[in-house]
Amino acid sequence: MKNATILSIALLPLALATAVPRSEKVDYTGYQGLRITLPENATGIEEQIEDIAAHILNPGQATHIDAVVAADKIDAIKALAPEVEVLVQDVGAAIAEEGDIVSAYAVPSESWFTAYHSYADHIQFLRDLQAGYPSNSEIITTGTSVQGRTLTGIHIWGSGGKGSKPAVLFHGTVHAREWITTMSTEYNAWQLLTKYNTDSAIKALVDKFDFYIIPIVNPDGFVYSQTTDRMWRKNRQTVGSSSCVGRDNNRNWSYKWEVTGGASTNPCSETYKGLAAGDAPENRGMMAHVNSLRDARGIRLYIDFHSYGQYILWPYGYDCNLVVPEDRALNALASAGQSAIRGVSGTSYTVGNSCRHLYATTGSGPDYVYGVGGAAYSYTIELRDKGNYGFILPASQIQPTVRETWAGVVAMLQRT
Ligand SMILES: [Zn+2]
Structure with a gap:
């Protein structure tokens, strides 16, 4: 009997293990x-x-x-x-x-938006966010930078299924030092995914569009702004014999690139346009992505997030005398965003045509996505502030900024 008891005890863990359903x-x-x-x-x-x-x-x-x-x-x-x-x-x-x-752990919490983060952590944020919502999101890449980093973003869709609706495209951090734009585009993605099941207004938006959000389209410049020069703007592409580095990715798109006056031909300039239209690899990747969205379900809304100045601006940037037929509609949507932002925090934005209200730009993203990409609505949004801190916006302003901006974006989406 003693032996039998020992045997049954010895077998007990195995028996329990096999009895536990997976x-x-x-x-x-x-x-x-x-x-x-x-x-x-x-x-x-x-x-x-x-x-x-x-x-x-x-x-x-x-x-x-x-x-x-x-x-x-x-x-x-x-x-x-x-x-x-x-x-x-x-x-x-x-x-x-x-x-x-x-x-709750797998999905990054809102506390993410209380500090700035490294490039590697931003990529991890996207991966963690996506992993929490695998059935209606996926990680996308839209090209490669000069130094070989992938332009990484997130694609979010709703009840119609992946790729079934017109596109909404958000770009952040085209200019390396504009760190608040990384946070703001990520916050938009975070809102769309984490509130989808609990907020009917957000669900309606996600069910209506396919969102493509790329928080850092100039990864080399962003890394450089963190490791070496906080005030760096351009990409990290060399230019033949010049000792100066970098093309302005917001002057390199292949639309009206050749027009003079809205960019620089000096490689040392902050707005250096490059040697040829689209000769920055980041731009080639972004253009291919825009063209593919256009050819699939079309693009309803494009927003290129920048800082600073508190503007909502629309095309065209390359000609200050040109008023597009859709100018009133573009104005109405921008004004809705402006009102919503003011309603949250009192922060005042200026709305207008980008050339007349800020400055002339050639080869810009919003001009390309409007002129070539066929977007119904295309904007530059310049986030906080008006220059007191400029690009070096204190971390304590991240949350107020991304929240008010999200309210503006929602108001625009609801009228898109
Ligand atoms: Zn900018």
Whole structure:
């Protein structure tokens, strides 16, 4: 009998293991959600943490790892990386109170919009966001930069299915130093996906359009603005014999590029147009994408996000005397955006034709998407502020800026 008892106890774990259905929920009672700062120059730590933790919540982060860790494994984590912040005291209790904690983790939270971030983290943000909504979004790439970075964005669709509706296209960070535009375009994507199931107004928009949002279309310049020169604007393309670097990606599109007066032919200028129309690889990629959207379901709305100045501007930029037949409609939509922004925060925007209200531009994105891409509506939006901080907008203004801008964008979309 004794032997038989030992045998049955020995078999018990196996019997239990085979009896547990695969779909049963893991009980996270007592597990903690931790933010683990990675020690500098400590190679291999990430992999060791991954082995100990139950789940890594933000794989690929350079500076810290968010992870779910069992209570009896926390000391082992702290032995590897002592700087640990408890984000969730009891993951099981949080799941019980607030629903699916895994999805809450998988989707970046609104706190993302309280600080500026590295290029790698921006890409990870998009991946994390998309991973939370795999059935109505996908990561897209629209070309490659001079230094080989992919222009990475997110495509969001609604109940009609992928690619079934006219396109809405948002570009951010064409100018490297305009960091608030990265945040604002990401916030738009975040709103569209995270509010789709709970906000009928947003659902209506997502069901009406296919959104293509590319927060950083000048990745080399953006990285350079973070590593080397905060005030950098252009891409990082060399120009033959010149020691100056960079084409202005917003003067390189193949529409009215050859017109004089709206760009510079001096490689050292901030608005250097390049040697030929579309000779910046970022622009070739963006143009191919715009053309493909035009040829598929057409483009309803394009917004190129810039800073600063608080303007909503429409084509054309290349000729200040040209008033397009749709000028009134473009004005009406811009005015709706202007009113909505003012309604949120009192922030005042100026609306108008881009050439007459700001300055002449040739080879610009909005002109191309309007003139070649056939967009019904095409705009440049220059975000906060009016120059007190300029490009160096304090992080405390990110959230107010992206929120008011989103309200403006929604108002425009609802009239598109
Ligand atoms: Zn700009």
